[in-house]
Amino acid sequence: MNPDFADRSMLTADDGIKFWREEKVDGAVYSIYLKKVRYTRLNELDGIEDGASQLQWQTQKIRVTKAGVLERLVDSLVSEAGEIDSTYVNIFLATYRSFASAKQVLTIILERYKTMVDLKEVDKEMKETYKKTLKSVISMWLDTYPEDFREPPNYQCLHLLANFVNNNMVESDLGRRAQHKIDKFQKEEELERTDPAVEFHFSLCAEVDFMLDTEYRQPLEFMNIPKSTFAEQLTYIDADLFKKVIPHHCLGSVWSNRDKKSVDAPSVVSTIDQFNAVSYRVIATVLKEPKLKASKRAQVIVKWIDIAQELRALKNFSSLKAIISGLQSTSVYRLKKVWAAVPKEHMALYEELSNIFSEDNNQMTHRELLNKEGTAKFAGMDPVAKSLRKKGHKRRSLLAMASVIGTVPYLGTFLTDLTMIDTAIPDLTEDGLINFDKRRKEFEVLAQIRLFQAAAQMYPFKADNRFVTWFSGVRVYDDKESYELSCEIEPAEQGRPVNLKKKSSSFGSSTPYSRRQLDELDLSPSMSSNGHTPEDGRSVCSLSDSLSSLQSCSPRHKREISISSSTSSLLSLDDITLLKSPDSCVIKVCMETETNHETNVYKSIMLGNSDHTHTVIKAVLNKYNIQDSHEDYCISQVLSDGTELHIPEKCNVFYAMNNTGELHFVVRKKSRQAAIDLTQRRSKQKKGSKKSI
DSSP states (O other), X not given: OOTTSOOGXXXXXXXXXXXXXXXXXXXXEEEEEEEEEEEEEOOTTTSOOOTTOEEEEEEEEEEEEEEEOHHHHHHTTBOTTSOXXXXXXXXXXXXXXXXXXXXXXXXXXXXXXXXXXXXXXXXXXXXXXXXXXXXXXXXXXXXXXXXXXXXTTTXXXXXXXXXXXXXXXXXXXXXHHHHXXXXXXXHHHHHHHHOOOOOOOOOHHHHHHHHHXXXXXXXXXXXXXXXXXXXXXXXXXXXHHHHTOOGGGGOHHHHTTSSOSSOOOHXXXXXXXXXXXXXXXXXHHHHSSTTSOHHHHHHHHHHHHHHHHHHHHTTBHHXXXXXXXXXXXXXXXXXXXXXXXXXXXXXXXXXXXXXXXXXTTXXXXXXHHHHHHTTSSSOOOHHHHHHHHHTTOOOOOHHHHTTOOOOBOOHHHHHHHHHHHHHHSOSBOTTSOEXXXXXXXXXXXXXXXXXXXXXXXXOOXXXXXXXXXXXXXXXXXXXXXXXXXXXXXXOGGGOXXXXXXXXXXXXXXXXXXXXXXXXXXXXXXXXXXSOOOGGGEEOOTTHHHHXXXXXXXXXXXXXXXXXXXXXXXXXXXXXXXXXXXXXXXXXXEEEOOSSOTTOOOXXXXXXXXXXXXXXXXXXXXXXXXXXXXXXXXXXXXXXXXXXXXXXXXXXXXXXXXXXXXXXXXXXXXXXXXXXXXXXHHHHHHHHHHHHHO
8 A cells, every 4th residue: 555645544543644634735635644664774784684784763654534625535546656546446436326326427537547547757667557557446446335326217327337447448348348248237127117916817727726735834823933034034034125125225325315306225225124123013912802810911012022032142133122112112112011021030131132222332242242243153142141041941052053144233333323423513614615424433333234244154054935824914003003902901001011110111111113204303302192093104223312422422532543444433432522512412302293292303413612502403493394483393302201301482501401421401392381371380289289189
């Protein structure tokens, strides 16, 4: 690698590298680092290293791209010596969609190639090196991100590349490869258009023959499905979906919807849909048959806890989180008598599994498990094994587990990290340059996703059609139905929650979100109270619940060099300090509307130490695309005990808020707030009169 040009993510403190200064050139800003390099001085007489040789030190200057206009960022794909910086190229190709289109980037690359060919002052060897490097960048792009070139029906980028290669790179195979991709994409599009719908023809004779020749198999019943089979099938589905996730679809700029009316991330949405499907079926199986005895219903919860334990052994954190979320939904969580009938050993196991997704220290337990076990052969089960031994269960033997080397992480952790990075760090510098340092932080998270996708390839499971039939055939309920069933099982006045600790906020008191809500959403924590049907609903994997813990990290002011993403954790606490500092922090805000007084669709905004009430309200209205006057609204902070701290009109919100709990706010119309205050006063008066009587 050229010592004058390197990427920061390749640098570590162990290399003896120190930050020196920033260097500004036309359209770009570079961070300059100094590195001490040891070398051996040869014998001056014969040029041969011998005992008389001496160890010497020299200082090398390393230049890292910090920000720049698009043209300068593309230029940095090739060093000044004409070499490729593979780390920078990987970061750029993974994140450029946030600030440029594929056509813009490809056009600049091709222009640089043509310019280099025409330059007369550059020697031939340098020209060939530079041209070869640009070809390598394009080749890497085609191989790694083919979806960037899927632009039906015209495929402009591929045609642009093919035509350019035919005219300027006759000896290269890039033109042939571009044409091959065009043909492939066109065939796939044609297949989608012409693939006939499946037609079913029923023949009584054929059906009788089939029944005579085939052993009849009864449909599966939930309680009769082996827990290992259940866990393996969920893991097969989750792993297949996670492998198909396109990492850059997880970027915060995609989910913030700053420039779009809907989320364009189908690979992520599919994973979210499956997460919701599992949680809905947890709720449905617990609540169905309202006349069931509490002890029998408790057996259903026990079965789900056992399945969750199997998922933990398989390192499937996605469905594990989904099951915990379903058990912690309001409709299930409030069933005091049912939970009281769950054996103590299983309650201890439930607490142990819930602890994995605790929001303490930014989900530190979950992150540490991923770092420790993400690519390990099998899960480290020691803490949970204690709970299992208490009830006499045997752990799955290590021999049986030896083939389980896959991992399916909970995608919400990555979505949270990327959304917070997007919220906390501006896209542009004060000079209007593209902030590439932000992209570097995003890439560290995207690299983790790719690492776990490779691990997810290792599961040996195959689909079980009987299980798929059962799973898809489960009758699920919307929010209203679930709560009504829950109240039928245990009436509201008797259904106060048992003394459980909600280790995972997840759905908390929730059910997933509708498609309309997903289109509107930045961050979503919990319950939608609109009563949308589950099969039409989606969630964002409890993003904002995870955010609440991110915002409470103590600030540290220290210039650090990022560690290579192949060894870094999922957004370490050091990185998260950017979310809260002495002069700014990220808060989450929900808008309470006239049609929905209990909305939990949250958006995140940056709060500065000079922001007053009217400024924050304006920012929230703008975030929700509401054109009303800020003077008609007020803002309150929702405290951890459920009460609200009203923020006065002429007040500095940064210093007025309570920093001990979640930085969670609600904005509503003043008329609505007045009605709430009146209701609360009347309620207090009634309670006071009852006590006096």
